[in-house]
Amino acid sequence: MIDDSVRVAVVGAGHGGTTVAALLRQHGFGGPVTLVGAEPHPPYHRPPLSKSAGGALEPLRPEAFYAEQRIGLTLGATVRALDARESVLLLDDGSRLVSDVVVLALGARPRRLQVPGADLPGVHTLRTVDDARALTGELGPGRSLVVVGGGYIGLEIASTARRLGAEVTVVEVAERVLGRSAGAELADRLTARHRAQGTRILTGTAVAGLTPAPDGRVGAVVLDSGRSLPCDVVLVGIGAQPCDELARSAGLECDGGVLVDERGRTSAPGVWAVGDMTRRPLAGRSGRFRLESIPSAGEQAKQVVADLLGLPAPAPEVPWFWSDQFDLKLKIAGLVGLGETTVVRGDLDGGRFAVFHLDGAGRVVAVETVNSPGEFMAGKKWMAAGSVVRPDALADASAPLRESIVEGAT
Numbered sequence: 001m002i003d004d005s006v007r008v009a010v011v012g013a014g015h016g017g018t019t020v021a022a023l024l025r026q027h028g029f030g031g032p033v034t035l036v037g038a039e040p041h042p043p044y045h046r047p048p049l050s051k052s053a054g055g056a057l058e059p060l061r062p063e064a065f066y067a068e069q070r071i072g073l074t075l076g077a078t079v080r081a082l083d084a085r086e087s088v089l090l091l092d093d094g095s096r097l098v099s100d101v102v103v104l105a106l107g108a109r110p111r112r113l114q115v116p117g118a119d120l121p122g123v124h125t126l127r128t129v130d131d132a133r134a135l136t137g138e139l140g141p142g143r144s145l146v147v148v149g150g151g152y153i154g155l156e157i158a159s160t161a162r163r164l165g166a167e168v169t170v171v172e173v174a175e176r177v178l179g180r181s182a183g184a185e186l187a188d189r190l191t192a193r194h195r196a197q198g199t200r201i202l203t204g205t206a207v208a209g210l211t212p213a214p215d216g217r218v219g220a221v222v223l224d225s226g227r228s229l230p231c232d233v234v235l236v237g238i239g240a241q242p243c244d245e246l247a248r249s250a251g252l253e254c255d256g257g258v259l260v261d262e263r264g265r266t267s268a269p270g271v272w273a274v275g276d277m278t279r280r281p282l283a284g285r286s287g288r289f290r291l292e293s294i295p296s297a298g299e300q301a302k303q304v305v306a307d308l309l310g311l312p313a314p315a316p317e318v319p320w321f322w323s324d325q326f327d328l329k330l331k332i333a334g335l336v337g338l339g340e341t342t343v344v345r346g347d348l349d350g351g352r353f354a355v356f357h358l359d360g361a362g363r364v365v366a367v368e369t370v371n372s373p374g375e376f377m378a379g380k381k382w383m384a385a386g387s388v389v390r391p392d393a394l395a396d397a398s399a400p401l402r403e404s405i406v407e408g409a410t
């Protein structure tokens, strides 16, 4: 437990790092807090970057917040090295930041496409507001976009690009979109919806290379079948990898992300970590998971601040996230891959439904909802309580949700 003589340095001024700094003050910590971020912008919301056009910067906190809260905000500064034993950070301008506690919140970076032509002008990835401005500035009527990767970011950009009037093709190597993160029912309905909006979706299709147009920009995406898709712009959305190089060089235990415990502690005393860069335990599950979501980073920020300040450990949260595509508001809780059977409630083709994923004992392990906030809240609550449900009652959308419960919280 730390007192006000302790200096805290938070590296990474995104969702996780900013929440840690803000929560420290909210819980009365009075010592020095410095928040260092590589981007030149004040901390901002990432989710709108793929969901709305234009790359508007939506700040996480009002401009005055940091000064009012005595949070030293150092922007446009990349931390190059960490001496974990001494809690010293080396910044890219050669300066050193000496602290007593370090919290790492470096996030993740987009995975690059490893094919010829992947670095041609007009080929984009999306993580930052500058990426979003560069990408959406190139979209509009008469422009054609190829999205490589049918994950959430790819599909959200496909939806945004259609709204901007661009021609859109999504190329996905797996047999369906959202293969890693969604069940087949949801993935199939989203595919149908994108197609109905004029997006071409090619699944089971790999990209072999990108070729230039006469002006030197990307001109086509070449598929492994040899087929060529002419285009003006490409977005590569094939997942993200944790920014864990700094932690690895500092000797922290990493395995596809910095390993942390349920208090956000790394293997180095004095160093905590949160957010997309971590692999973390989840209550009731064995192993560690790398989750990429705002709620997960927020939960870990609470864990770290509780640990630092000697507060009671926060109650475990059910992992969840959201996505917006066209007029579909998706909310997903739990881990879809852990289910054995699914129960659909509502009309899959009607734009409003929920897919519950159950384990062998009839417990809800995940719920995917489209425009169904009641089902989302119920599913999340049932997961937290370990409730067992009756599939036939749950599938009957005319029956109240509480009648589905066999055992546990309603």
Ligand SMILES: Cc1cc2nc3c(=O)[nH]c(=O)nc-3n(C[C@H](O)[C@H](O)[C@H](O)COP(=O)(O)OP(=O)(O)OC[C@H]3O[C@@H](n4cnc5c(N)ncnc54)[C@H](O)[C@@H]3O)c2cc1C
Pocket (backbone or CB within 6 Å): 011, 012, 013, 014, 015, 016, 017, 036, 037, 038, 039, 046, 047, 048, 049, 050, 077, 078, 079, 080, 105, 106, 107, 108, 126, 127, 128, 153, 243, 246, 274, 275, 276, 277, 291, 292, 293, 294, 295, 297, 320, 321, 322, 323, 324
């Ligand atoms: C386009 C997009 C849409 C998304 N939509 C959703 C959504 O709808 N719902 C949802 O739950 N999640 C969404 N996410 C995921 C969500 O944004 C992340 O899970 C969340 O931002 C993780 O917070 P973080 O603090 O770990 O990382 P980030 O918010 O990425 O912050 C990390 C920061 O650290 C900085 N940094 C990295 N290295 C250094 C260094 N060496 N020195 C200093 N600073 C450094 C980075 O520049 C960055 O600003 C989306 C992500 C993207 C990219």
